[in-house]
Amino acid sequence: MDPIRKFDLKAIIACILIYAVVQGLIAVEVIGPFWELNIVLICINIILAVSLNLINGYTGQFSIGHAGFMAVGAYTGAVITVKLGLPFALGLVVATISAGLLGFLIGLPTLRLDGDYLAIATLGLGEIIRICILNIDYVGGASGLMGIPRFTNFTVAFWLMIAIIFFIKNFKNSAPGRCCLAIRENEIAADTMGINTTKYKVMAFTLGASFAGTAGCLFSHYFFLAHPATFTFMKSFDILTMVVLGGLGSMTGSICGATLLTFISAYLSDFPEWRMVIYSVTMIVLMLRRPQGLFGSEELSRKMFRLGGRQNG
Amino acid sequence: MAETLLKIDNISMIFGGLRAVSNLTMHIDKGELVGLIGPNGAGKTTVFNMITGVYTPTEGEVYFDGKKSSGHKSYQVTQMGMARTFQNIRLFSELSVIDNVKIAYNMHVSYNLADAIVRDGKYVKEEHYITEKAMELLKIFHLEDFAQETAKNLPYGQQRRLEIARALATEPKLLLLDEPAAGMNPQETHELMELIRWIRERFSLSILLIEHDMSLVMGVCERIYVLEYGMKIAEGVPEEIKHNRRVIEAYLGEEVIN
Amino acid sequence: MDTFFGQLCQQLINGISLGSIYALIALGYTMIYGIIKLINFAHGDIYMLGAYLGFFATTALGLSFFPAIIFAMVGAALAGIIIERVAYRPMRNAPRIAILITAIGVSFFLEYTMILFVSPQPRTFPSIFAATVYNMGPLVMNSQQLVILISAIILMTVLTYIVNKTKAGKAMRAVSFDADAARLMGIDIDRVISTTFALGSALAAAGGVLVGVYYNSIDPLMGMMPGLKAFVAAVLGGIGIIPGAMIGGIILGVVEALVSGFISSTFRDAAAFAILILILLYKPTGLLGKNVREKV
Numbered sequence: 001m002d003p004i005r006k007f008d009l010k011a012i013i014a015c016i017l018i019y020a021v022v023q024g025l026i027a028v029e030v031i032g033p034f035w036e037l038n039i040v041l042i043c044i045n046i047i048l049a050v051s052l053n054l055i056n057g058y059t060g061q062f063s064i065g066h067a068g069f070m071a072v073g074a075y076t077g078a079v080i081t082v083k084l085g086l087p088f089a090l091g092l093v094v095a096t097i098s099a100g101l102l103g104f105l106i107g108l109p110t111l112r113l114d115g116d117y118l119a120i121a122t123l124g125l126g127e128i129i130r131i132c133i134l135n136i137d138y139v140g141g142a143s144g145l146m147g148i149p150r151f152t153n154f155t156v157a158f159w160l161m162i163a164i165i166f167f168i169k170n171f172k173n174s175a176p177g178r179c180c181l182a183i184r185e186n187e188i189a190a191d192t193m194g195i196n197t198t199k200y201k202v203m204a205f206t207l208g209a210s211f212a213g214t215a216g217c218l219f220s221h222y223f224f225l226a227h228p229a230t231f232t233f234m235k236s237f238d239i240l241t242m243v244v245l246g247g248l249g250s251m252t253g254s255i256c257g258a259t260l261l262t263f264i265s266a267y268l269s270d271f272p273e274w275r276m277v278i279y280s281v282t283m284i285v286l287m288l289r290r291p292q293g294l295f296g297s298e299e300l301s302r303k304m305f306r307l308g309g310r311q312n313g
Numbered sequence: 314m315a316e317t318l319l320k321i322d323n324i325s326m327i328f329g330g331l332r333a334v335s336n337l338t339m340h341i342d343k344g345e346l347v348g349l350i351g352p353n354g355a356g357k358t359t360v361f362n363m364i365t366g367v368y369t370p371t372e373g374e375v376y377f378d379g380k381k382s383s384g385h386k387s388y389q390v391t392q393m394g395m396a397r398t399f400q401n402i403r404l405f406s407e408l409s410v411i412d413n414v415k416i417a418y419n420m421h422v423s424y425n426l427a428d429a430i431v432r433d434g435k436y437v438k439e440e441h442y443i444t445e446k447a448m449e450l451l452k453i454f455h456l457e458d459f460a461q462e463t464a465k466n467l468p469y470g471q472q473r474r475l476e477i478a479r480a481l482a483t484e485p486k487l488l489l490l491d492e493p494a495a496g497m498n499p500q501e502t503h504e505l506m507e508l509i510r511w512i513r514e515r516f517s518l519s520i521l522l523i524e525h526d527m528s529l530v531m532g533v534c535e536r537i538y539v540l541e542y543g544m545k546i547a548e549g550v551p552e553e554i555k556h557n558r559r560v561i562e563a564y565l566g567e568e569v570i571n
Numbered sequence: 572m573d574t575f576f577g578q579l580c581q582q583l584i585n586g587i588s589l590g591s592i593y594a595l596i597a598l599g600y601t602m603i604y605g606i607i608k609l610i611n612f613a614h615g616d617i618y619m620l621g622a623y624l625g626f627f628a629t630t631a632l633g634l635s636f637f638p639a640i641i642f643a644m645v646g647a648a649l650a651g652i653i654i655e656r657v658a659y660r661p662m663r664n665a666p667r668i669a670i671l672i673t674a675i676g677v678s679f680f681l682e683y684t685m686i687l688f689v690s691p692q693p694r695t696f697p698s699i700f701a702a703t704v705y706n707m708g709p710l711v712m713n714s715q716q717l718v719i720l721i722s723a724i725i726l727m728t729v730l731t732y733i734v735n736k737t738k739a740g741k742a743m744r745a746v747s748f749d750a751d752a753a754r755l756m757g758i759d760i761d762r763v764i765s766t767t768f769a770l771g772s773a774l775a776a777a778g779g780v781l782v783g784v785y786y787n788s789i790d791p792l793m794g795m796m797p798g799l800k801a802f803v804a805a806v807l808g809g810i811g812i813i814p815g816a817m818i819g820g821i822i823l824g825v826v827e828a829l830v831s832g833f834i835s836s837t838f839r840d841a842a843a844f845a846i847l848i849l850i851l852l853y854k855p856t857g858l859l860g861k862n863v864r865e866k867v
Contacts, residue, residue, distance in 0.1 A: 002437055062668065109852055115667075116610055120806060121851045123799070124844035131841040167430050174429030174436065175422040175443075182416045185405035192365060194391035194420040194483055203426075233799070237675050244672045273687055280679035283672065288661055291669035297407065 004173075008166075015162050019155075026154060036154065038266045040222055043157035044215050045262050047164050049242040049254040051211035054168050056240070057249035057297070058177065059204040060184025061111060062119040065126025066212050066239045069099040071231035072129060073213025074220035075139050078148045081221065083138075088151040092160075092217050099213020100206050102129070107205035111198065114187075126236055134228045144227030145220070152222035160218065164211050169251060171207070180204050184249075241283055247293030252300035257293070315342035318487055318519050319364070324373030324383070326359050326543075333359045334543040336373075341487065346513055346520045348534035350527065350554075352563055356543040357523045358400060361491055364521075365397050366390035378486065392420060396485035398476045400492045400523075406465035410456055410475060413464050414447040417482030447482065453515070454478045470501050474508075481512070487519045488512070494529050502526070506533045527564070531555065539563065577709040582832040583825060588716040588785070590824020591723035595778035596801035597808070597816035598730060599771025605747040605811035606767045608667070612674040613654060614775055615798015616681035621647040621776020622696075622789040623689065629697050636699045640722070640780045644773035651772025652765050660761065678798075685791040693790040696783035719781045726777055727817055730770065734813060739766050747811060796840065800827075803847040809857025818858060822846075 022039065025031045031039065048066060055063045077095035080086045110121045139145045171177045179200040182190035190197055220226040242261050246253025264282065268275035319341040326334040334356040341347050349357050362368045364375055366387040375383040382390050396417075405413050422443065428436040451457045454474045459467060467475060473493060480488060490509070494502045510533055513520055524530045530537060531551045539547040539554060541563045547554055554560055596618050603611045624646040628639035658677050662670045703714040734740035745753040746763045754760055782797070783789045804823045808815025823843055830842040850857065 004437060004440070005432065008432065056668075110848070113851055113855055116608075117806075117851055117855050119671075120610065120802065121848055124803070124847040127799075128841050128844045128848075131838065131844075135835075135837055170430050170432055171426070174426075174440075175419045175424070176426055176429065178412060178416045179419055181408060181412070182405050185407055186403045188367075188387075189399070189403035189405065190416070191367075191387040192391055192397055193417045193479070194388050195416070196386075196388050241672060241675070244668060248666075248668060276679055276683035277687060280676045280683060283676035284658055284680065287665070287669050287673040287676065288658070291662060291665035 011166075019158055022158075023154060035266075037222075038262060040152065040154055040157045040218075041266075042259050042262045043154070043161040044218050044222070045239070045242060045258040046255050047161050047211055047215040047218070048239045049246070049258040050165055050168050050251055051208040051215070052239050053243045053246075053249070053251060053254040054171070054180075054211075055204050055208040056243060057247075057254070058172055058184060059180040059201055061201055061205065062115060063122040063205065063208070064119050064233070064236050064240055065122035065124070065129075066208075067231040067233065067235035068126030068129035069103055069209040069212035070216035070219065070235065071133060071226070071228070072099045072102055073216030074226040074231070075133060075145060075216075076213070077217030078145050078220045078226050079139065081151065082145065082148055088221065091151075091221070092214060095213045095217035096210045097213075099216065100210030103209025103212075104202060104206040107202040107209070108198075111201040111205060123233055123236065126231075126233060130228050130231050133231075139226070142228065144225050144229075146225045148220050148224050148226065150222060150224060152218045157218055157222075160214060164214065165251070165255070168207075168211075172251070176200060176203060244293055245283075245286060247295035247297060249297035250293070250295040250299055253293055253295035253297075256295070256300070315344065317341070318343045318345075318378060319521070320376040321360075321364065322374045322376065324360075324363055324370040324375065326356075326363055326368060327371040332543055334363070334370075334540075337540075337543075337545055339538050339545070339548070341519050341521055343486075344513070344517065344519055346510070346522070346533060346535050348522045348524060348530035348537040349540060350524055350530050350537060351540035353525060355540040357525075357540055358491060359543075360540070361397065361489055361523060364390075365395055365489065391483055391485075394484075394486040395489065396480035396483045396487075397489040398473075398480050398491055398493060400495060402472050402476055404464045404472060404476060404479070406463070408464060409461050410464055410467065411444070411447050411451065411460040413475060413479050414450055414482045415443055417479045418443040418446060420483060450478050450482055469496060473497070473505075477508075477512070481516060485518060487521065488516075489521045489523075491523045492525070493522070494524060494526055502529055505529075509533055578832060579829075580710055582828040584710060584712055584716065585832075586825030586828030587821060588719045588824070589828060590804075590821035591720055592778045592781055592785070592820075593797065593801050593804045593823050594817045594820025595723055595726060595774045595781070596797060597804035597820045598727070598813065599775045600802050601805040601808070601810055601813060601816040602743070602747075602767050602771045604805065606743065606750075606764055607659070607663075609659065609670055609674060610802065611771075612671070612798070613677040613681060614771065615794035615796075615801065616678050616685075617647050617651055617654075617772045617794070618775040618779040618782075618797060618801075619685065619789070619791060619794035620650055620681060621772075621779030622783045622793065623685065623779075623791075624776065625780035625783055626694060626696055626789060629699060636718075636784070639699070640777055643776040643780045647776030647779075648769035648773040651768040655765060655768040660764075678795075682791055682794070689791065691791060693788045696787045696789055698787060699784060715785050719785060722777065722781060726774060730774065731813070733770070739763070743767055800840075800843045803843050806847060806857055807850050809860030812857065812859045815857055815859040 026036055048070065052066050055061050073095035076098045077091040080091035080094050081088055106125055110118060113121055133139060134142055179195045182193060182195060183197050183200060187197055242257040243254050245261060246257030264279065268278055317340050321337060321339045323336050323338050324334065325332060325336055337360065349360060351357055363370045366385050370383050374381055377393055377395060382393055405416065422439055424435045424439050448457060448460065451460055456471060456475060456478065464475060494505055497505060506529055509520060522530065522534060534551060537551060537554045538545060539560050546559045546563060547557045596614065599614050600611065603609060621643045624643035625639050628634045628642040634642060654677055658673050659670065662673060700714045700718060705712045734743060742758050742763045743766065745758055746760055750760060800823060804819035805816045807822060808819030823846065826842055826846060827839050831839045
């Protein structure tokens with residue numbers, strides 16, 4: 001069998017095992033409702049982190065408006081299920097596509113900008129999306145869209161997460177993915193290699209935005225509501241922190257970053273007044289001690305534990 | 314008479330009030346090895362940037378392979394069949410050596426996004442194919458042992474070679490080299506001359522070479538254009554250039570001659 | 572038509588007084604960006620800190636307006652210097668994004684530490700000035716607006732003097748133009764950066780006290796939105812350019828006042844960001860900025 005596919009097969013088997021163990025623990029109630037909630041949240045956060053890593057880490061386009069796309073997914077998904085009474089699966093599809101479409105429309109003009117300018121533009125656009133939603137009475141305006149049924153569960157969240165991780169992993173190891181990496185490394189050189197840089201930047205941005213939409217839809221269908229206050233730039237920073245914590249450009253880094261930060265948040269929920277203080281100090285100390293994140297841009301692999309890791313799969 | 318590959322028709326580049334290049338006309342035939350020389354600041358790199366679409370000439374046109382290439386974006390010009398290297402090396406420095414070359418093959422990949430995501434037969438086949446092609450190219454440049462090394466960790470001379478390999482991977486008809494010998498010692502420069510000549514034969518392409526090191530250009534080029542203050546002051550075979558009064562003035566200053 | 576014109580002028584007055592506060596905050600953003608190329612997300616929280624210091628000075632210490640604002644400015648300047656020392660200086664050579672995350676972390680830290688100490692409840696800022704209302708025909712201007720305007724003009728004049736005429740100001744401009752060259756000329760970069768943080772923070776703190784005076788209410792998260800908007804103002808005028816920040820702040824304030832006066836106050840924030848996007852797309856270097864192009 002081809003080594004590329006062999007690696008994929010092994011990974012899928014590992015995923016099935018992880019799923020079976022966690023689902024089993026939930027079934028026998030070793031994992032109670034509190035931790036079940038946090039595990040679902042981890043899955044959602046991983047989707048958000050890996051999709052932002054596709055934009056920021058792989059393509060090198062500094063976006064900090066991810067919460068806006070998450071909001072679009074959360075609301076469109078809820079409109080499909082609550083307002084129109086259509087199935088959840090359709091809600092997920094529509095949420096993904098509409099967030100992606102918006103990402104495309106926004107990406108096309110703004111991705112001409114670079115560095116800090118792009119960052120601040122995406123931040124502004126994220127806020128504009130939120131303020132627009134805030135002013136649409138059809139979806140509840142400032143009080144949010146309530147009464148969303150809980151269609152998301154561990155199974156749905158986990159397998160969607162796996163599918164998206166595989167999507168992004170395979171994307172990275174393909175010709176279009178390598179174009180994105182080339183843009184990150186040196187845009188002018190990428191251009192002279194015959195790469196239409198705008199096309200690939202918009203492609204990565206659109207894909208990242210659509211997955212944020214998926215995550216948003218999962219989110220609103222787990223927590224019963226979609227509220228504009230959830231999707232402020234604080235949320236965008238949260239996602240960015242997960243990615244940078246794990247190491248920009250490292251998929252496994254994003255996964256670990258999202259898991260770690262969700263756990264820290266969950267543990268600190270008993271001390272609400274200290275929670276954000278500790279969270280912020282952790283963030284600062286981590287950046288001071290290890291600015292390249294936990295993994296740098298390397299992937300976590302068996303080789304990493306030997307001398308000199310190299311990318312895998 | 315040989316067929317013309319690149320035709321530069323009376324181009325000028327004006328930055329603000331500065332005429333960096335004015336009314337330059339030149340041509341390159343198929344299979345030719347042409348040099349573009351001139352003292353520092355003569356506008357050589359600006360000419361390169363106009364040919365490769367980084368800049369659009371303020372006046373005049375560039376024709377490549379019978380089609381107009383000026384006005385097209387840089388990546389489109391590359392797709393037409395031109396490839397270049399940079400004076401200050403621009404590798405994808407955090408990526409592996411082989412990925413640097415594979416990126417250049419992207420233009421010739423025919424599988425689409427969906428094929429890549431599900432990793433179907435087409436994807437696997439083409440990935441193998443371009444990996445093999447990239448390895449072949451690395452072997453030619455004696456870089457095969459460093460295939461998995463991060464590009465920025467290569468020694469300087471090998472980074473230069475990798476940049477040429479990467480440019481060749483786009484399968485160009487015309488290769489433009491911007492001061493490839495910059496920062497090299499005489500031994501390395503000599504090897505580079507051999508390499509450039511050999512590349513032309515092996516890949517049967519045309520080469521345009523920018524240099525300010527006269528000896529390299531004289532040794533390897535068949536025809537030479539000389540630029541000073543953005544204007545063409547001479548053209549011809551190396552022997553003519555060597556004895557051209559204006560060229561000597563430009564390089565050595567007037568006093569030497571008088 | 573008369574009422575429309577009257578309302579327009581009224582919104583202009585409101586806009587200019589709000590805008591001069593944005594300008595005060597934007598100045599710090601622009602100076603810090605100019606010198607270390609960092610979007611200091613914590614800058615809005617320095618402004619919040621200034622407001623609380625002013626509150627403390629007037630209530631607990633019983634100071635009047637002038638000493639209170641000086642107290643707040645000095646306190647915030649110290650805070651700015653400490654933040655730069657502890658959080659940003661060790662990261663001078665780290666990747667840009669890591670420094671940005673640190674700035675976000677510092678911002679959260681200031682906000683939530685403040686909540687820990689003073690509770691998230693808004694406080695009523697004591698009214699230091701008798702709320703006199705000046706009627707100029709159909710137009711109304713109150714004493715707070717007048718104080719804001721005058722204070723802002725004085726502060727900006729002082730800053731312009733410092734930057735253009737003093738030795739410290741010259742060093743600042745030299746560092747922001749070319750840090751390496753400045754170092755070779757014997758300029759102590761660290762000290763210049765500290766000065767910049769001190770100056771920027773002091774201006775933001777003054778803005779905080781003025782906002783307290785204007786709206787009579789302060790809370791620990793008050794810095795988030797104005798912080799972002801002041802950044803928009805800085806970008807609008809051309810980031811790194813001091814007069815640009817002043818102009819940008821005023822324009823932003825006026826546009827916001829017009830949008831909330833004639834359209835709806837809920838779209839006020841969206842207007843600020845829409846300006847941001849437009850300016851970035853059409854003139855990313857800002858109104859006063861020059862175009863620079865990467866050399867190939």
